[in-house]
Amino acid sequence: VRDGKTQVREWLDKSVMNFRAPPSSYVLGEGGYGVVYTAVFEGHACAAKEIKISERVTHTKVLREVRAYEQVQKVDGERSPYVVEFFGHVQQEASHILYLELCELGDLLNLVTEGGVDVRLSRKLFGQLLRAVGYMHGRGVAHRDIKLENVLVAGSGDLRLCDLGLAARTRAGGRQCICTDFAGTHSYTAPEVWAAASYDAFLSDAWSCGVCLFTMLTTMFPFAKADPSPEDGEVDWRLQLLQECEDDPGAFVLKLHAELRRECTIAESGLHLITSLLTICPERRATVATAALSPWLIEAETEHSWPRDELLAKMEMSAQPPTADRSRSSTSWSSEEVLFRSFQQACGAETPPAELLPPPRPDCIVLELRRQRAHSGSRSLRRPRVEVAEWFLDIASC
Template structure:
């Protein structure tokens, strides 16, 4: 990684493919970059790395205030290096108090920014596929920055839409069509994930471990059974939004345009108290025991999956089968 005129301040994070370090200019200390150092891969993983760079490059040509920006790229014998915005306010994950959440006004503000960023991403023909609390960064002024396009894909190219077929992302945030292992559209995946993010922000917990037939709490939801002891108390407007975000049929799922027109999305919270929604005593009792398996969330009996502790947070994963759209197709 080129270091002429820069120094490495610290490591910001590590992952299976490499690490992210903070780089500061020696001559202008206010000039800083978060550099994602990725070990060079071969085969399918190399395609994923090329895809990530391509998407970053395309999205950064114009830029959007709610999407992390790529400033430069470099290569050496062992690493690909992406020079990205350094965001100094941490992850949204760190803002959400476990089993409590944050107030509706703040959650709405973050949600509005996430939707704005996704609208830009989808409008350029890409889908993120790993929207989660950890991939939403915040500036110190609470501006949202969607980051980490390692699982991203192309859903539309030259006005032609392609179906996707790869299972990837983070289980607790994944849409049900992911688990069916059938070709699926891109944008509804991200819409579903924003619904899980919104629920987690408001309650400090997850509604279920995974949106599949073997999760009985998810089955309760799609069968119209709302267990008030497991859901935070919410008004009809908010509940209506959840029912449209978290609908199992992707063809019926709400679109970004419809989200922007929803009453809760447009609601003025300026005159209301900024505090988390009340939880019932039964809900606290239900959350008292949690089981974790293979890096993902699960439940014991009637316990609701909680937000994982920082050191045991849900991890992204991908089964490396090719999507319909590949990096080579886009580069042609």
């Protein structure tokens, strides 16, 4: 055992300078840019985002994301607790590795689609989202791709905003962040961004936050594509409905539910918050700082935080029967024991205990939100499994 642990430590030291997936690591997600693994950086469990260099993804573009993380987190030695922590970056000839905080409970879209998010939890998480985005804006960084897939939930049950690959930067403390290029995911993108003219990315971030809140409370997207002048000439009927309700705050959400023959249970203060963010005219739209003062969010300041176990229960897709002869759970092992067992499994030296192996993934229930997501133009990742998160909890607690 001692020799095996020494081998693991040597592997950890080498992996910092020359990244590779750790033994028995899990793929958290993948897309056109590359892959996200569970990994180790300087002895700490983390998520490693491996970005492969191509004609579309250049070294300059990746370094822009790195600089955005550094600007958000290393000014005055402070960082927002609701922005995913950035540990470091390794540049290789054909790829870049970004080491980021491992968020055990996956993303917010997974939470919404698997079990739904009630009002109390929505208040807490959305309030944290506004704080994260407001903090970034104060540091001079506009996210430009805010969506539920980029909102992770840590083991503590708190939110973490991630993926600054499309972020735009300006001077810290600036009141605006003017951009001229398109950035974002179709269902979350503000109308002015589609026009390809100059726009304030801080205000387009506010629109995206409004889409997130609407989706959390209704389990459906408010728009498929909020483009006021699409090439095919067919404007989304829901955007037209919003235009008709511009002078009647809250009416859009109610009328949309009526059109779809769905019951609306959102409080009046919540309706006003949603429509203040989903305002077509950017100059009339609420800023993130203004939205954070909404009466709908006040109750979240005094409500008890959701325990981690309750969030895990919401996100589990299938209950697993307990092992009868299980004397110690995987989450009670030390980080060295977990890594050692992983190393042994990779070398074929020992068959790992059954509780270390995640069960086969069952078929997911296809909800309306998932159907919309397939046509949203999203570059989203595959959802990490709860079982994978549990397996790495002991490492993350180091």
